[in-house]
Amino acid sequence: MAFRLSDHEGIEVGPEALIGRPTMVFFGFTYCPDVCPTTLSEISGWLDDLGEEAEEMNVVFITVDPERDTIEAMADYVAYFHPSIRGWTGPEDEIARAAQGFRARYERVQTDGGDYTMNHTASVFLFDATGRFTTMIDFHEPRKFAVPKIRRSLNEESEGAT
Template sequence: MRRRAILGYGAAGVGAVALMLFVGWWQVDGPGAPAPVGQRPVALTEMDFRLTDHEDNAVGPETLIGRPTMAFFGFTYCPDVCPTTLSDISGWLDDLGDEADEMNVVFITVDPERDTVETMAEYVGYFHPAIRGWTGPEEQIARVADGFRATYERVPTGSGDYTMNHTASVFLFAASGRFVTMIDYHEPREFAVPKIRRALEEEMEGAT
């Protein structure tokens, strides 16, 4: 009798735990999960786009495979965020020194109408020499942003001018093309540089 009661309690307990687990799954991973705030980019190997770099070379996601990659979006008519990001990146690259030599660093414009190949060449010339500038037709830029789960939007500022809202994070990919992590806009150097090292180290682990 007593034993049966214990078994009964035990069964009820197992049932309760199972229910809790189910509720937990439902809320965290299941159909009840909240929509992800910022989705992760797909791997570079799953992207498909054709752009032109600032030296007029045809480039695409395959250009980046084989070396770790740091990529970000912007536009050269951007007075605050983009020069700040480019300066931050230049500083991180200086900190990394030789370690950064084997890395792709790509600035992709979200304003191809004004950012021609020549414009990109002039602009990136003012920053760290490792930084490449990529541009291309609007529909190709849209495909890049889609793969990165990035967004951009043209915003009129009056009298025919416009500015661009855009994802300002810096994306890090391993040499395999796998997405590693991202650096938020204007993130302090002490957080950014270790993140870049993670992308670099992942490459070494993959190679050995």
């Protein structure tokens, strides 16, 4: 899965940025009315529950709407959530390549009045420090199940290091 995107600070990133620490990845967009702000709020709560362990995580929000989600828009949006969350954007073809690599789905859907919204995978992908997929956290999955899944990804890193 090769792709080149930029984070919300304008730094070029790719799959190599996801190796070395356990990672959470969520696909969405800043104009999302419900799923994205809810999920990013839930991720923020999970990170709060992890305390200092949260510093060991990569947490990445990749837009599926690069037309509207510029670097500046991503920076403004992720600022509302936990400071560990990084927003990634880039050209449409690179977003498509990243989504394909994660097996995430998205599509542009026209709305009344000539505007559009985006349908997209609403789960959070979890990976261990080596980049191996470990599990998914479903939309609205209770915190009592989500946080232990994240802790398992963190522990898989330390077990692999011994």
